[in-house]
Amino acid sequence: MAEGLVVEVFDRVGYVTLDRQPRRNALSHAVMEGLVETFHRFDHDDDVWAVLVTGAGSDAFCAGRDLKELAGRDSRDAPPPAPMRGLLRNPFEVVYECRKPVVAALNGAAVGGGLELAMACDVRIAAAHATLGLPEALRGMGANFGAAILPRLLPVGIAYDLLYTGRSLTADEAARWGLVNAVVPGEQLAAAAEDYVRTVLSRAPLTLRRYKASIQSSLQLPLSAALRLELAPDPYGSEDRVEGVRAFAEKREPQWRAR
Template sequence: MNYSYVIVENRGHIAYITLNRPERRNALSIDMMNELITAFKEARANDEIRVVVLKGAGEKAFCAGGDLAGMHAQIENGVIAVRQFTSKYAEFILAVEDLSKPIIAAVKGFALAGGFGLAAACDLTIASEDAIFGAPEINIGFWGGIIAAPIVRVIGMKRTMELFYTGQTINAEEAYRIGIVNKVVANSELEKEVDRLAEVIASKSPTAINMGREAFYTIRDMDYRASVKHLREVVTILANSPETREGMSGFLNKNRT
């Protein structure tokens, strides 16, 4: 597919998807979200791709949130028009989970509002030292809305409420402390660290990684007993896969020599 707002580059087993509106700090328009959803679907369908890296073009922002100019125009056109935008963001944020392959957010600069929600929705997040996270919508009389879903699941209700009620931003170190970010690195090291992590994951069994990822998302909505029973079935199926059998046999044979 030819993209206008997204750059897609496949290198080996890794797909690099870049939000490409640097002049708007990679703000999410409906057209951009449509392209991102398509890019995710293509990565999911490509058996050669094992990991997806998501980043923003330019030096200023990973993603500054929804395109306010576009959203304001839709507000002027009434509730139905607004619903088109909010429905598209909901579809987009769910597409991250539906990707079925690990996705790493590489965050440099601002990750605000919808961009904050996007970073939280990704499986792993690596941030540069200059990264800034927050839900500033309340400062213009609005509320974060849909982004609350992934953020609450990552950092809990009270921290999410604090960020949403105050509109304050947090730096990368604080985002790491509360669990939004897996690791903080120097700005110059971000690309190298993300590549390293993606390559490590891509080197593992894709069957085990993908079944494990699906299991993580499935048990998140289950009670404890149901999750244990579900994982019992996942492990039983996985143990009989060719990759697992081969891996176990190789490990045991190596230890015998």
């Protein structure tokens, strides 16, 4: 696995930790490649039903692209990497397209590419001291994924404001706008995120994957067209649907099998 990225699978959860604390968990080229590889693997791993992404330490979830690495490339007259156009797929796009539920635990600052990574996840739980922003306009860079997804998560005027000014939101401000789902004290973040993921795991996995496919496919469609999308997986003909109904009738917890 890529240096600076810790990946584990335990009890149906894929755990992804950005671990470059001296660089505030910034995204190196190797880490971005590792994210693409990891999420592609998780997407096709039947033993992974959900993914939890966080950063090491308490200072930063992810400080965005490693600008020192970029500066080194510039000093060698090498063009900066352009993942959306090059051989390396955009890691944020790969995270966003993962068919499994993906939760981000924001243990600190999520700025630039760090916020883009967080927004690629389905649910965001933030430590109270976390900050969120897209400061690319202050560095002459372009948050391509962020500019595309931010107005899908926030009112358009707020998205313009954050992109134009590069200012950061506190965790509480982000929660008021719905950019994060919950804010908890920093020392409680790991437990809160784990509890949330365990709640997700207690739900029918094929149903959740269909929900995600439906949401992502229908966001820009009229309701009449969205209702007629042919989406997979189909939970109605699954063993899990039979188990869910049977468990309800027998007054017990269902035992999901994702089939």
